[in-house]
Each structure stands twice: as C-alpha cells, then as structure tokens.
Amino acid sequence: MAVRYRYVFKTGIMEDKTIPAKLIYRKIKGKLSAVEEERFDAWLKEGWEHREYYERMQRIYQEENMQEVAVGKIQDAWEMFEKRVQGRWRVERKRRWMWGMSVAASVVIVLCLIMYYQVNTRKDMNIAVQNIVPGQYNAILEMADGSTYHLGEQQGSLQEKTGRLIKIDSTLVSYLPVSNKQEIPQEIVYNKLSVPRGGEYRIELEDGTKVWMNSESCLRYPVAFFNDMREVYLEGEAYFEVQRDVDRPFIVHSGEQKVTVLGTSFGISCYASEVNDYTTLVSGKVKVDFERRKQSFVLEPGMQVVYNKESDVATEKKVDVAEFVAWKNGKYVFKQKRLVDILSTLSRWYDFEVFYRNEDVKEVLFSGELRRFDDFSYLLQLIERTSDVKFVIDKKIVQVMR
Template identity: 35%
Template structure:
C-alpha cells in the first residue's frame, strides 16, 4: 500500500474525519503489524496487549500541525509494535501442561447419529456416502463432503405421510444438514435436532437441544419455527444462531440477517430482533443487546473466539468439543477475563497452553479429565 496514502489515513484518523471503511482499513493495517509478532497460540497475549497499549496511549488535548501529528501517530504505532515485540520475545516461558502426549485430547469432528422415523439408527461418520434411506418419498443422502441432504425422490412425495428424523451429535461431534425445504443447519457438539422428513401444513417446525446455526430458506407463506425447552423462534427466511444448552446460564439467539421473533414458551413475552442483535433469555427475562457476531458463530466457522469470558465459560465450550468427562477446579482462581481466538482443529493441549500464557491459570490433563488451577 502507498506510504503517502497511509499517512493521509493516519491524519484523517486522528482528526476524526475517516470514513467507516477507511477506519476499518487503518485498524486492520495496525492489527497486521502487531500480528506479525505472534502466532495463533499467542492470540490471547496479542489481544490483551493490544488493549493495554491503546489504554495507555496519550490522547492529544489539542491539535498539532498536520505533518507533526502524522509522524507522532506513526511513531506511536511503531512504538506499540516494538512493545509487543519485546513482550513476546522476552516473556518468561510458562509452566508446561502436566500431561504426556498420550494424555492429550484430539479435537472433535463430523460425528453424528441419525434416527429415522422407523427407529433405525445410522452412525453417520461410519457410513459411506450415497443414499442412506428413502422415507415419505424423500431420499436421505450423505454427500462426499460429509453433509446430510434430504431430497425429493418422487413426484408424489407430498401425498405420502411424513415422519420425523432426529440428528444427534455427541460431545466432540458436529454435523451439517440440508432439510427438504433447502434450509441449511449446522449442528454443534452435544446437540440434537428433531425435524419432519418433509414439511407439511402451514408451518415448518423443528425442535433443537443444544446449539445450531440456521440459514433458513425463504417461504413467506410457511414460517420456519425452532422450538427449544425455553423459547420459540419464528422466522420467514434468515440467518441466525441459537445456543440453547441446558448448562448455560441463558438461551442466546443471535441474528445475522433477516428478522426473527423470539417467544418464551412459558409466557406470552416476545421480542423481534434486528440483524446484529442478540437476545438472552434467562428464566423468563429477556435482554436484547448488540451481538458480537464473530464470537457467536465462531464454532460454525471452525474456531473458538473468547471475548471477555470467564474461564468457567470457556471450559464449558472445551468440554463439549473435546468430549471432556469432567472439569475440576482447584484453589482460588483468578477472575481475569480472557480474550483470544484459536482453531478448533487444535488438540486441547494447544488451547490450554494458549490460556496458560496469561500466567494466571494452569491445567492438568488426566485421561479425559481436566483440572484447572491457579
């Protein structure tokens, strides 16, 4: 990128005259500058250090001459980069995880069990691609990419009675499926989706336990409904994530595109979300807030994203994805909030090593049990 253009952007940034696009471009350049000093296992240190640097940077109380200001800002950025480099280079090595290679835990994968309307169970990860079954005039097909697709097998499918199927992922599993109306569903670990082989009547209704991301096929005359134990989400055509794990403090609905109406199953309370909003249902209490969309759908995109999260919140995610049997907590743990990003394809030891780099917390792996210690 042209140096003069970058200087102009810096000048506009300080004066507050950047367009939103220019602001994003400049901040991305800054991020890349710092990120060069770090690999993905240092992401938490990177995020935390970046935030600390921004806090400590002096805010000018008056305007300097344009040229001086440009160089002052550029110098600040270079100083910041130098600070990060020193921190990463000289940081004391953290304690190693108390585990051997044999005790490490591999990440989850495309693992699920499909229960057909006649009760037959199919272990999807052990089944070859191709047509797995035909029900109610619908072919159930496993694609070469490992997804499950429901496709019409006969012209008279609408005249045949429709049964229900259930796709269930264990801890350490995830799966993608396409329903007969074209709706795409990504099912996270320890989750299940019950759905009709073919949608009939005036509604398209499915039942979810756990977490799923939906890209709903538009059909104005037949709304799509997702039911959980605590709430019901009504949509026409949209993209949203629904986290309804029973061991989480709230049911979280995050809207990316379109519009959804969320209604409590225990009362008449209901709210309509706009794109970029998130609704938290705690008991019978609705809370609507701006969503961190990247964090909400990180699992679907193949990574963990921690944004000011407690270690207990993080461990619940790891427990599901790595099929951890038990998480134990020993001693008085730090109340530090964690920020970071790492691929879900890493072994658990690599994720825990990243967390340990804060030096406020340590871990011990024993089989499929993890102990969290100060």
C-alpha cells in the same frame, strides 16, 4: 484495593489448520468425496500458508512411508504424523511477545499476546494431552421407524420408509425436495439427528434450509414439510440458513423459546447444562416468542435475545455476532468471557471434563480468538502464559488451579 485481571490471547501458529487433520490425510490418500473436495479446495485458496502447509505434509508423508494404514488406525497414524509436522514447523519459529498494561479507577491489567514458540516449551507444562484431540464430523441419524445410522464416514444414500432417498456424505446428510404431489406424505414423519460430544455435522432439510449442528446437540425435523408451517425442534446449539418461503414460516422450538423466520441466518444455543440460552441474528429478521411468559422480541441483524433460566428473565441486546456463531467457520471468539465458560465451550468439542481446585479461578476473564482445530496443548499454553492459571491433565480430566 482489589486487582482484577483481564487477559487477551490470539493464536499465532498453525493458523492454517482450519480443517480436520483427517480430511488432509484423506486428501493425500485420494479418498475425498465431492463435498470434501470442495471444502478442501476452498481452504487451500484461503492463503499461501495453507498450500505451503499441505505441501509440507505431503513431503513428510512420503518421507515417513505412511502410505499403508488400516482404516481403523487412521487417527492414530495421523497423530503420529502431525506431531512430526508440528515439530519441524515449530523449530523454524521464534518466540515473540507483545504485552501492555493500563491503570483505571480500579487496577485493570490487559495483557495482549501473540506467541510464536518452539517445541521445547512443552517441557514447562505438566500436561499429557495425547487423549484430548479436536472433534470431527460425527452424528447419529435416527429414523422414524427406530432404525439408527452412525454418520461421519459413510457415503451414498438411505431410503425412508416413505420411499424417499436421503443423501449421505461424511460431513452432510441432505433430503431431496418434494418434486410432485405424489411424493407429499399424508402425515408428518420425523427423523432425529444427534451430534455427540466431540462432534459436529450438517444437514440440509427438504425445503433447502441448511443447518450446522454443534457438539452435544439434537435436531428433530420432518422428513418433508407439507403444511403451512415448517417446524423443527432443537436441543443444544445450531446455526440456521433458512430457505425463504413467504407462505410457510420456519419455526425453531428450543427450550422456552419459539423462533419464527421467513428466510434468514441465525444461531441458537440452548444447552440444558448452561444457565443462559441465546438466539443471535446474523441477517434477515426473526421473532422470538416466550409463550409461557407472554413475551416477544423482533430481532434485527446484530441483535440477540438472552434467556436466563435461573431468573426466568429474557433480555435483548446488541452483540458482535462472530462471538456466538464463529464456531461454524472453525473458530472460537471470546470477548471478556469467564474461564469457566470458555472451558465449558471447549470441553464439548475436545471432549474432556474439568475440575477446579480454586473456585475463584472460574471468574478470570479472557478475550481472544482460537482456531477450532488447534492442538489442545497449544490453547492451554496460551492461557497459562497470559495468566497465573495452571493446568494439569490426566487423560481426559483437566484440573485448573492458580
């Protein structure tokens, strides 16, 4: 009789690292922008653990005399700083295990785990992860005139060839709304925002619509909307909060689908390398059209359309939306996900390649919740300790085996 394993994991330590380490570093240095200060304050108010963690970092920062660091070496300095913090934190923690097992018609083992471990557990793993770190705010803005700008550190403004200004922050690019008819362009001018592997970024369009863009994604959009429709073009993954305008529908073209909304929140995942495209509605109502197939779906909150590119079949189903849009809030939620799909998702954020020594290991199922900014070695340890899966890492190549 075949035995099928299903593993459940949940993060147990470092629950407070829900913002990039570099943001905390810049806070200690007093170099946050207004937008970053707002984000940091919101994070700090989420729980006493966050304040305790930040204060601990401040103390160690002073102890280690790390005040003078060149801008180009911030990441290296922070990694050294972070290792010291984690080392001191983990020695205070005790290991705790919880696991359970149930038997059905075919044997299904569910192993539930909440881990607290000490720093010396790393000795049990044959991994070297110094080159695999979480992503950060990073994007490339390509103007209609062909000029390009690398975003992620800059603050200030850029000027369009139309004369309009674009506000730039380290996490956000925003287009000011058209205030009078003189500012309305005579033709549609498109810009493109590209987020590379290991990055994320946000954009606020001229109409007030907010877009969170995930790694390996690209959005092509008008500098200003001036006709009776608002249309953008997406490759990859993004989360939209659309500004309501009953006179001008908002349309997202993504792969085979066209998503039409008035004002709502939803997520789209449309990676060329993935078999399935997903449109997931969080609030409001959207219409999803597959024009080539002459098929349409009208989604209610909590519903999703899945398009399989291999079979050319689109289906509608009810889902837990958190599993598909939690990334924008700094989390990953997996429910009965194949290991191959989990590592594919993580590889875009942590920027690594995967090699499977055993093909069958791809089909092992996991469920759980991970923090997007957790240390990569911690995530692998969660999987190793709840399964017979093993990892070997050489620079940015992750080998997976039984």
